[in-house]
Amino acid sequence: MSKNVVMVGAGVANVNAATKLIDEGFKGKITIIDMGKNPYDRKYSEVMEGFLGAGGWSDGKLTYHTSIGGQLSKYCGEEKAMELFDQVIANFKRFHPKPEEVQCSNPIAEPEFIKPYFGLRLFPVWHVGTDYLHEIGKNWYDFLVDGGVEFIWETKVTDIDFENQIVHFEDGYEPLVEGLKYDKLIFGVGKSGIDFGKQLAEQYDLPTEPKPVQIGVRFEAPQKHFQKLIDVSYDFKLYRKYEDKGVSLRSFCTNNNAAYVAVEETYGDHSYNGHAKKDEVFRNNMTNFGILMEVQGIDKPFEWSRDVVKKLQIDGTGLYYSPTRKPSTTSEGEKVSAIQVDTLHKIAKSMQPYFMYVYDFIEDMKKIFPTLKDDWGIYVPEVKYLSAEPLVNYEDLSLTKYPNVHFVGDALSARGITVSGAQGTYVAEYILKN
Ligand SMILES: Cc1cc2nc3c(=O)[nH]c(=O)nc-3n(C[C@H](O)[C@H](O)[C@H](O)COP(=O)(O)OP(=O)(O)OC[C@H]3O[C@@H](n4cnc5c(N)ncnc54)[C@H](O)[C@@H]3O)c2cc1C
Numbered sequence: 001m002s003k004n005v006v007m008v009g010a011g012v013a014n015v016n017a018a019t020k021l022i023d024e025g026f027k028g029k030i031t032i033i034d035m036g037k038n039p040y041d042r043k044y045s046e047v048m049e050g051f052l053g054a055g056g057w058s059d060g061k062l063t064y065h066t067s068i069g070g071q072l073s074k075y076c077g078e079e080k081a082m083e084l085f086d087q088v089i090a091n092f093k094r095f096h097p098k099p100e101e102v103q104c105s106n107p108i109a110e111p112e113f114i115k116p117y118f119g120l121r122l123f124p125v126w127h128v129g130t131d132y133l134h135e136i137g138k139n140w141y142d143f144l145v146d147g148g149v150e151f152i153w154e155t156k157v158t159d160i161d162f163e164n165q166i167v168h169f170e171d172g173y174e175p176l177v178e179g180l181k182y183d184k185l186i187f188g189v190g191k192s193g194i195d196f197g198k199q200l201a202e203q204y205d206l207p208t209e210p211k212p213v214q215i216g217v218r219f220e221a222p223q224k225h226f227q228k229l230i231d232v233s234y235d236f237k238l239y240r241k242y243e244d245k246g247v248s249l250r251s252f253c254t255n256n257n258a259a260y261v262a263v264e265e266t267y268g269d270h271s272y273n274g275h276a277k278k279d280e281v282f283r284n285n286m287t288n289f290g291i292l293m294e295v296q297g298i299d300k301p302f303e304w305s306r307d308v309v310k311k312l313q314i315d316g317t318g319l320y321y322s323p324t325r326k327p328s329t330t331s332e333g334e335k336v337s338a339i340q341v342d343t344l345h346k347i348a349k350s351m352q353p354y355f356m357y358v359y360d361f362i363e364d365m366k367k368i369f370p371t372l373k374d375d376w377g378i379y380v381p382e383v384k385y386l387s388a389e390p391l392v393n394y395e396d397l398s399l400t401k402y403p404n405v406h407f408v409g410d411a412l413s414a415r416g417i418t419v420s421g422a423q424g425t426y427v428a429e430y431i432l433k434n
Contacts, residue, residue, distance in 0.1 A: 003028040005431065006167055006182035008157045010034035011053025012417050013188035013409030015140060016088055017424030022147035024432050030149045031180065033167065035156040035192075039137030044332075047262065048192040052137050054410075055417045059255060059275040060130045061235055062089055062418045064104070065123030068237075069416025075394040076426060088421035092128050095139040103127050107233035114229070114238065117364040121237035121250070126418075129278035157196070160185065162204055162402045183404065186427055188420070190410040191266070194385055197411045198302075201390055207400060208388035209413075213301040215308060215351065215383045216249070216292040216358055218272035220328060221376035223256055223287040225369045230256055230287070240361070246297045247354065249361050252290035252382075258282035261328060261336045261379050263318070269309050270318040270337060272379040282331050290382040291358050305383055311350035312381045314339040319347060322377030338379055347380050389413045396430035397423060406430075 005021065007014040010032045018030055036042060036049025039056065048054045066073040066081045073081040093099040106124040114120055128136070145151070156170040166179040189196055201208060229236050239250040255276035262273045274288040298304050312319055320327045320338035327338050341347070348355040358378075366372050390399055390407055397406045406427045409420035 004181065004183045005030050005186065006180055006184070007032045007186045007188060008160070008167065009053060009188040009190055009193060009409070009411070010036070010051050010151065011188050011190045011409055011420065012055035013053075013190075013411075013414070013420040013424035014186055015052055015144070015424070016091060016421035017186055017188070017408065017428040018144055018147075018149050019091055019140070020087070020425045020428035021432065022144065022149065024428075026432060028183075031152065032144075032149060033152040033155055033157055033169075033180075035154065038151065038153050039134065039141045042137075047264070048190070051141050052133070053188075053190045054192070055420065056133055056137050057275075058130070058133070058417060059253065060128035060133050060417075061253070062092060062126040062128060063123060063235075063416055064089070064126060064418065067121070068123055069419040070410075070414035071412075072414075072419050072422050072426075075392075075397065075423075080426075081422065084422035084425050085418050087425050088418050089126050091140070091421070092126070092136060095136045095143065096128065096132055097135045097139070098132065101129065101132075105234045109232070111229070111232050114368050117368055118238040118240055120229075120233065121239055122233060123237075125235050127234075127278075130275055131278045157189075160187075160200060160405075162200075162399075162405055165404065184431055185405045186424070187405060187407050187411055188409045188424060190420075191385070193411060194266070197390075197407075198388070201388060204401065207391040209391055211301055211386040211388060213295040213298050213305050214292050214386055215295075215305055215354075215381055216252075216290055217347075217378040217380045218261055218274055218288055218382045219251075219291050219362070219376060219378050220259075220261055220274075220286060220288040221372060223259070223285045225372040225375065226256075226287050229369075230254075236289075238361075238365075242357070246295060247357055248294045249357055250292055250294075252292045254287065254289040256287050258284055258331070259286045259288050260284070260331045261288050262330075263337050266383075266385065267306060267309075269306075269313055270316070271309060271381050271383045272318060272338075273382065277331055284328070286328065291361050291378075292382060292384065293354055293357055295354060302385060302388065305385055308350055309381050309383055312347065314341075319380045320377060321347060321380065323374035325375065325377040327377065327379070336379065351381075384415060397427050
């Protein structure tokens with residue numbers, strides 16, 4: 001059994017991995033390094049970094065289907081994937097102050113009125129509730145500390161020597177100027193560490209799997225227009241495909257009731273996402289969701305997406321367009337950072353030739369939700385940077401070139417909490433077995 005497991009990133013993936021190791025009585029040492037803060041000191045404004053990572057301040061929606069949230073069944077098969085999901089959901093309930101409030105929405109039939117314009121992907125979602133994530137984080141953290149996990153906070157890992165198995169820190173983390181040795185490394189740096197993963201992939205010339213572009217807008221409108229669909233599926237996923245063009249679109253991460261648009265900052269540029277609060281005091285009766293395009297076959301998809309995002313900035317922030325509305329406020333009552341533009345010209349030009357697919361999507365939503373008309377707005381862009389996925393051994397997610405280094409979560413191929421946590425658990429199970 002490996003004696004010394006080092007995890008880079010205290011996000012959803014590694015927290016689940018460490019939990020599995022502790023639960024199964026792992027006898028070695030576990031060290032988790034994160035550039036963010038522990039859950040007691042982490043502020044609400046620190047959206048991406050700290051205990052539980054981006055999942056810690058997310059919308060707390062745990063998707064429960066293998067075709068949603070990134071790759072898992074491709075590595076371990078359908079049945080095992082569902083079993084791993086169950087373990088992640090059980091963990092969220094276990095550290096939840098009110099586990100009985102964790103509810104599963106499970107829509108069953110595709111409603112007639114959305115046809116023939118859209119398909120609707122139906123899948124169950126467990127709702128943890130954004131407002132409880134902080135408490136869950138604290139309970140979970142205490143459990144891991146009591147279990148003997150050592151955390152190193154507010155420390156950025158800047159390099160990893162895969163040959164000599166040493167982790168290096170920014171400006172020489174005082175107690176470990178020589179770096180930290182590992183037997184096994186689990187790399188779970190999430191979206192905030194995407195550049196770092198890319199750096200390592202280039203440095204070590206890691207083989208990769210090709211990826212599509214994922215880009216679009218965050219759509220926002222009063223909830224009443226969408227209520228008949230929300231009644232069927234809370235986090236509805238409308239989709240359509242243009243097979244011959246290599247383009248597919250889907251609505252992504254729908255938030256309702258107390259729904260707020262969130263600004264994400266990556267590479268110094270702004271893009272958008274959304275989250276929902278559970279507490280009734282935050283109710284604003286709005287709905288927001290991404291309209292995301294997946295485009296296959298673009299050469300250097302990562303660079304292409306970054307370039308488009310850059311073109312969609314004015315004065316250091318993203319854009320907002322609406323035929324009738326103004327940008328909304330955050331749950332703290334502050335303006336969502338965006339420059340309002342009067343026409344779609346700049347947006348269409350920057351996303352050339354793909355924005356027409358988003359435009360058609362909105363036009364067709366107006367047909368199936370007749371009250372919507374011009375009562376909507378879009379925050380631009382929403383982007384999922386799918387950096388090249390390192391090629392891993394499917395049985396343990398280890399690098400084909402360095403089998404004692406495992407990639408998990410958004411740093412590998414996940415895009416959501418359940419899949420990230422399940423990938424972490426999967427690796428932990430492998431470590432325990434071997
Ligand atoms: C606003 C928002 C809302 C979301 N809502 C949902 C949702 O409702 N449902 C859902 O399924 N998914 C949601 N997601 C996505 C989900 O949060 C992620 O898929 C998930 O957290 C990924 O887990 P991870 O462990 O791979 O990475 P993360 O949870 O992002 O954790 C990565 C950790 O690594 C640390 N790190 C990065 N680089 C370094 C470094 N060099 N040195 C040290 N530490 C480093 C970071 O500080 C971070 O704590 C949301 C994301 C955002 C941003």
